[in-house]
Amino acid sequence: MKDYKKWIALSAVLWGTASICSNVVRGVSIVQPTLKKDYPVQPVPFTKVHLDDEFWAPRIETNRSVTIPYAFEKCQETGRIDNFVRAARVLQNDPTLEDRHIRGFCFDDTDIYKVLEGASFGLSVKANPAMEKYLDELIAKIATAQEPDGYLYTARTINPEKPHKWAGPRRWINVKKLSHELYNMGHLYEAALAHYQATGKRTLLDIAIKNANLLCEVFGPGKNEDAPGHQIIEMGLVKLYRVTGQKKYLDLAKFFLDTRGPGDGEYSQAHKKIIDQDEAVGHAVRATYMYSGIADVAALTGDANYVKAIGRIWENVVSKKIYITGGIGSTGSGEAFGRNYELPNMTAYCETCAAIGNVYWNHRLFLLHADGKYIDVMERTLYNGLISGVSLDGKKFFYPNPLESRGQHARSPWFGCACCPGNITRFVASVPGYVYAQRGDVLYVNLFAAGQADLTVGGQKVQLQQQTRYPWDGQVRITMEPEKADEFTVKLRIPGWCRNEPIPSGLYRFLDSSDEKPSVQVNDQTIELNLEKGYVTIERKWSKGDTIDLFLPMPIRRVVAHENVAADRGRVALQRGPVVFCLEWPDNKDGHVRNLSIEDDAPLNTEFKKDLLGGVQVITGQAIAVSRDPSDQSIKKSPQQFLAIPYYAWAHRGQGEMAVWIARSEDVVTLPPIPTIASTSKVTVSRGTGMASCIVDQAEPKSSSDESNDFYHWWPNKGTQEWLQLDFEKPYEFSSIEIYWFDDRSHGECRVPESWRVLYKQGDQYKLVEDASGFGTELNKYNRSTFKKVETDSLRVEIQLQKNYSGGILECRVE
């Protein structure tokens, strides 16, 4: 028992979780691993950090009391829980089970695991008998869906003869590609550990161990040597190693990393051996989970090549591939990293899960190197491009988090592929675990949030109190309450944004310098700021009531991007403290913001509005508005007040324009185009909804691979027949159509289609147009097809995608 507690204290929440109740593990063979090597810095677990601030505490409470129950409800409603129930009935040879149809995606099991993990984190800090009972019942369902040898994957078990199309006809044969078997299992382990650490119950942990033992039999040198198509099993296995002491789990995690690549494609980072990789490529969530797994294994094995590889990749990301919001993965095609400096705004994918993965990765890099530059990146993601992923009421979610909108974007109550909501539930619950960290008797203060922490520093109990209104105010007071006076070191992070370094790389820079400098006082005595790796070090004997006053000046800063980022050229973003701002339609005249320019010398003001969007700081100032006179379409310019809100808080008041990057001069603004028959039509498509209107947005593509231009795609469908339809307000005469195909052959899976044709509606039926001049599929141009004049209120285009490829459209015009 004592060993167990020691282990918990030791491993804490690297793992996002921690400490324990008293009814733990009686008579079970949990062996504390002898960790000869580990992360030199250890986080203070979130169970020891109690936030009561204005910013995070309400979010964590909403997550606990609203989002988690809501997400479970959605899992129930969408058949995700039923998948386990039906799989169990198959295993029990239940003759009354008729419905063996596999619904949804083969990775839907993970949604339940993720919410279960979030709910367990909630239980770690606040008892909730009803939730605990619910989890017990849920885990019982999961247990009965596990096959006798430990295999757990409902997408096959429900119907082994006809499993999910991505699952492959037999176990494990499609692991490299899309089966997601190991992805499901990785999330299972993460949930199991969180549940075990919260409740001390082994129910889910034993399911995970049985499953992991099966993996150890199946995978390894000379056995199945395939690398997981979607990473996370690596992190999951490391956690399992930490709790059981079974080195075979760590070895398997390392095996899964080493067996990856070369020559298996960038999408799942299998194009090279991991130790040879130096650029962030492919699916961004897969990538960050892998980089996090590499950090974990490196910490435990001391593998220097691993550390070098993720160091090189990190340099690439922060110097060329991260948004000012901390979002990563710029392209929706493959949910992937784009090319260097390819950071379009309206089409920015920035998946919420990728933001979470980016936090996991940067936090681990900090634990390896004790360098504040990683926390700078983490904080940027945390306050901007991550929490934008969930609405203030906790019931709506962004999957992509774009930096510009014409009004086509809105948060959604759920998704068919619902990875992001579940990830939010588990992440938000663990936020207090990112505030402090320790290396022996050195205490790192990484984030600023009011609340209390119960620490043990150098064997001494220390209670620490933070008082601050961060991120709205840069004044932070820390009060120390050691049990008895003792010497230890406090390292206070001075954020990069406070040191004229928005991101540690030169990808972004502040336009003007600030004279205001940060300052630190200990018991009212100002101390010199000798920064080392972004920290000011205070070594002293701390007594009860000692105070540290940290002042981080928060002037409004104008940020500009590196010249190579085409989308941001001639544009400026506004930042104050760690918070990035945007202009949104409800706060600005006539609902337009993309037509505004903010000149470099325009004075800016800031104030706190407590009744706006849950209480936010806003920035105001004068812009120049460029608009068209409705009578003659002539261009006019006029001064206009603008109001900017924190980016994370946008999209709560209906759909409309939004922009983070604002023109610095009138010639860069985006004017709404003059409406056309096509642009006023209603666009529907064969896959997905909502985003298709971009194909008539009149934004001129620069080339077929112009991902900075909003495009519609059918990915991940490949080789399928697809369609799009334009419905008009009334019948018009048409005799031509022009299509600009999207094609990302340099790095993605979209190609021009194999063929296409055009139909028009006559009565209730669609008929082929006659005398068509041809249906071109040329790159980098409009493919114009003329045909015999038709009068109709609906045109339909049918598209046959090339075998093994997807496709997309940048723009469509009709005449």
Ligand SMILES: [Zn+2]
């Ligand atoms: Zn996601």
